Amino acid sequence: MRTPAALPALAVVLALEACSLSPRYQRPSVPTPPPSYKEAGEWKVAAPADSTPRGRWWTMFNDQALDDLETQVSEANQSLRAALARLEQARAETRSARAASFPTLTAEASATRQRTSLNAPTYAPGRPTTGNVFIAEGVLGYELDLFGRVR
Known part of the structure; x- marks a missing residue:
């Protein structure tokens, strides 16, 4: 019967482990802090110091x-x-330059009241001559930086 090759290696490792000369580990005692700052001995109530010069x-x-x-x-x-x-100015200029790499959103709204002349060629009899016009616009734009112009 043949012994596996790992058995002698295992025997050597176990023999070396038995020869350890280091002392046994003992956990050091560490004082724990009090759970509240009020229980600490250094804590005291704040006292006004109006006599301290300002x-x-x-x-x-x-x-x-x-x-x-x-x-x-x-x-x-x-x-x-x-x-x-100067630092704040440089940061503001940097933010302004970086803004070109983000999408832009523009919104505009207007309201007007207009009156059509009775002599206008577009006047239709029976329609009111005064009306309200409400306009709302929105534009979303983004520039693709294909050639590195924005950077």
Whole structure:
């Protein structure tokens, strides 16, 4: 009787598994947070701070270097505002350029009241001379970009 070739390989794997020298795994204990923020020890009720200075709050430190830094930041903010405005302008132009790749829908409606002259060649006796004309139009258009003009 012949032994299958996999049997010696299985015996080697089982023998190596028995020689493991690593310590047994023990799950570390992890403190769980409280289920509600109110049960945490650091939580407290908000208290109004009306005595806290508003506006130029950094002046309470009486530090000239801090005052100079705040002045420098305030002046630099103007250039940041200009850069932000340029960014918004570029985004708007990009949206406008991308709009060409979407379908366009145009709708128009009008209502007029007209009176036909009794001397007009189209006047039919017995018909009213005054009438209302209501017009509603809608156009849906889409340009196929076969040659890449829109991009």
